[in-house]
Amino acid sequence: MPSAPLLTRADGRVREVSVPALVPRVARGSLADLPYDNARQDPDAAVFSRKNPDGTWYDVTAARFAADVHAVAKGLVAHGLRPGDRLAVMARTTYEFTLLDFAAWAAGLVTVPVYPTSSAFQVRWILQDSGAVACVVEDADQARLLSAERRHVPGLAHLWVLDAGAVEQLRRAGQRVPDETVTARRGLLAPEALATLVYTSGTTGRPKGCALTHANFFAEVDNAVKLLHPVFAPEGGEPPSTLLFLPLSHVFGRMVSIGCVRARVRVGHAPAVEGDALLDDLAAFRPTFLLAIPHVMEKVYDRARATAERAGKGAAFDRAARTARRFGRTGDPSLSVRAARALYDPLVYRRIRAALGGRVRYVICGGSPLGVRLAEFFRGAGVEVFEGYGLTETTAAATVTPPLAPRTGTVGLPLPGTAVRVADDGEVWLAGPHVFAGYWDGARGASVPYTDGGWFPTGDLGSLDDDGYLTITGRKKDLLVTSAGKNVAPGPLEDRLRAHPLVAQCMVVGDDRPYVSALVTLDHEGLAHWRRMRQKDHLALWELTRDRELLAVVQKAVDDANRLVSRAESIRAFRVLTTGFTESSGHLTPSLKLRRRAVLRDYAREIDEMYGAYAE
Template sequence: MQTGPRRRHQRARGQRRRVADRDARPRRARVLERHGEDGGMSERHTTPRTLLDVFFERVKVAPEAEAMRWLGPEGALCATTWAEWDAKARALASGLIEIGMAPGARVVVLSRTRVEWAWLDVAILMAGGISVPIFPSELPASCNRVLRDSGARVAIAENPWQLKKLLEADPALASELQLVLIDEEMTLATGAVMTSAEFGVSPHRVLTLDELEARGAARPGKQTERELAARIAATEPDGCATICYTPGTEGQEKGVMLTHENFAFTCHVLDQLLGLGPQDTQLLYLPLAQAFARLALWVGVRAGVPTAFARSYRTVFEDARTFQPTYLAGVPRLFEKTQEEVEAELLAAGGWTSLVAGWVVGNQKRDNTANEGVFARARRELGTRLVTRRLRDRFGGKLRFAFSGGAPLGVETARFFVAHGLPLLEGYGMVETCAATHINRLGDCGIGTVGRALPGVEFRLLEDGELCVRGKNVTPGYWGNRDETRKVLDDDGWFHTGDLAEVDDDGRLVITDRKRDIIVTANGKAIAPRPIAERLRADPLIGQVLIHGDRRTFITALVSLRRDPLMRFAEEHGLEGDYEALTRHPRVFAAVDMVVDRVNATLAPHEVIRKFAILQSEPTTEAGDLTPTLRLKRRVAAEKYKALLDSFYSEPF
């Protein structure tokens, strides 16, 4: 089989919980197991009803305490208090009202994670709006779909580059938007300065964030206070707070509605479970377009934890040394990378350090050290102290624990962190469940599991092993998409996750497989494989396609070729040989490589196929590769070609 070379990144660049038509909902199946927790929490606070309750309580309790930290221009260390955040959000909310934002209006936010995102999150809620986050890596076509589906008429972009995406998406649609820029200009890698004026946008349609705030501050005092107070008072627990778009199995994004109650309940439960407080600091680097990151931000608000904003994923460790967090939330890839780099540094150090590091790395694979000798135990403890110091220093020296979510965590990585005194708490959740249904706790952590259900959250396993959950954290449905809602929410309020699970002997949940046809990479990116495969299959030469990458760091593919088109290609290019021989021919490989390149040019960076292989035989129903309708059985193919797929990630490009 021929394996493709390294792929290049291409520049292409209020709702009710119950709905009608019950017969279209998931069928009730006999439940094998059902679980839930109702207690275990001390009532330190009254349970909040809305996210604004969460925020205002924190401002009232500790107005002058530090709320956020970040690095400003030239690396200056900046901070703001809860009272200052409140004042900033009120001014921005008044500005949104001034430019015509009505209650219930959707507001798109297209930006990386930064302090202004947090200001805007509260401001949009205060003004009675619904935030609609878009990942900063999305392409114009995806932005267009979100704009159209959400019906947003206000869009906030981080900089001119992100603004350009919104304008390119659909000029007619973009002409109806009131646009706001967080940064008026940006410096490109070439040194050139980009501004919005380059795109021919009428200046009256583009405000800077400072101008938006100024408009709010300029409104008559009593009128502003009355209108803002009325919108805040009208906020209800079942009101939609945000719409988070996530890929559907057909590739079309679905807007997951999350209510004030969804977030307020989940924040309250996690605050009670984890015992966080103002003595802590969390480092936030995950994109706030991700429900997991938004939850982390709001749990911090509930607990009074200052949030430090990392500049980017690439600067996490540098920023950790600056802010010295006591905990952080991350995707598995961050922790895998940490393990890889710490081990590599120690093994490369030479001498006694390398020897001790080698002992530690070998010892990690042992589940039981009870029978080790005195010398082995002393050696292990010495190595553990050495690695622990390096590991803690990497995160600033004060890290107590970390959360892992967004994708499954490798057992070896979890063991590495726990063995060196840093509990890595894996949890489980989906956008539709406000990012959390289960979590491992400090002092109650089961490696290889996602822990126990949150108090107040029920779960059950159906006959086929599918996990269903019910609780105040569950979405009321998909925005404007009752058909998709009926597929996942049944009449009794159970959300069908599409994931298969089992409960271990200690009562912790273990996710065993994915029933949904969605890939989640090690970086937590959700990818619909079917549209990518269909784009490849649009070429006459390409037959069946397996898109692979669940829990992996990048996307790969296995491709079969259609026999008749392959033979015609051989005839046209003077090639000889049977089907198997032709699949190995360099000219055939080059032709497939061109198809992959062409498709890659239409994909977002995290969707790009980095490696591929051409299969030497056609999948058949007789061999069990295809369904009766001639669709590839993805799990069968993944198991059949496991060695080849694994080699994509173990061998260099």
């Protein structure tokens, strides 16, 4: 168990909180050693599972993974890659991505993950800025995209394609490289060595490369694994396992992947983020815990609600949901709530768990707030949700829900080894050994430190309660100031609106305006269900955005979100759009964050129309 939080108060409020580390810092070695250590200590342990063409899964032992890592590392050496060279990897969440990560480290390289959905400009910029000398892509389309940009990246000497047999090509190329060469390169790596450059999504301007060291990852995963012991340890004789489906190009998925290798937890990879393919993989793999973002959990809930409504059992589902929330709200529910939960478990909650594979007991949720209602619901349905908060610059989680002391609505206490400070203007500052080495300077070929006396200013706004739990209220740069001088954080309103099954994305506006408004886009799956249930399949999308019944539903969702804020901060007008905010449209980052400037620019007319009828 972690030690009690150490609190610092000022003006009657908690302004700083820290939690001592649960494990000592790693003094030698690197992430490259993990596969070799696992193979030596437990060679027959199943550390990965891979999917056969028929949909079944087979295990990869620790010994097999270490052999794969070693062979690919020798292939990278054979192609002339030197210690410290950067290897870019552009692929979905696959076994090969993780294999390349560890093989590159074993060869003394630095990996540079690239989102597979990145534009040509983004790929060019990342390769140029990082100084990558080699790149592995997943398929022919990505290879064509990169080939068209190679004249702008003269330092890129190698391009391999996974679908064209890149792993086997590297394996064959390395056959004549002595084993001792890779062993020697691994031996040169220290914890402080650069491990990876992870480029932020870039909601404005060009993405910045966050320089993360091996020591950053060790501090992060070792404390997280120790703190979340029930997640990563065998329970009831059942070994832990997870199916990774979030992008490994994002630090959140990458951190959990490394943590699982560190803890010898069996991992499967699913390239599909949602839909029937993911549901099929979950059913076949049957993980014990999942890494998710709120969007995924919202979809699980919405699908279950829609299925119940189609069967004429929507009201019963709603009663079950209310019971689950009451049960999940307290650690000691009343006898009547316990009885009601037992009644609904085989009817509703078991189906929720079945949608996640049937054996999931824990979900680690991050990226944005899940919301009180959904967190309480899943806890009541038998799935414990650990929420966390962090950034690429902090190697993922900086705070996390304590296993035995959850506090719904917060992002938990500092991860052991971390300190959290709230500045006078409400900005959240973080410190700890997992805080990055700095932003990469492509011109200098090195990272530039970016801390203030050891503290990293996150740009997020938040508050600490009397026990040190952190609540995030929004982004400092996103703060709206109405013409009446009222400060409004759009994040909580947007998060609450997005939780509605009809809403895909939304953006709250109102900077230098008389009141707050919102642009709303419709969720394709939720809208299709709503149309079927109300026999409005004949209406075109533009007609639906003007349909009184649909607008009334959205208004109800807006009213619900407005309960979070004062009248002056509430949404007074909204516009339902016929087009969505997507990554391809340029309105979302690969991690689904809003590009607010792009939305403001492209929907300026719609925004002006929401204020056109206003009179002083």
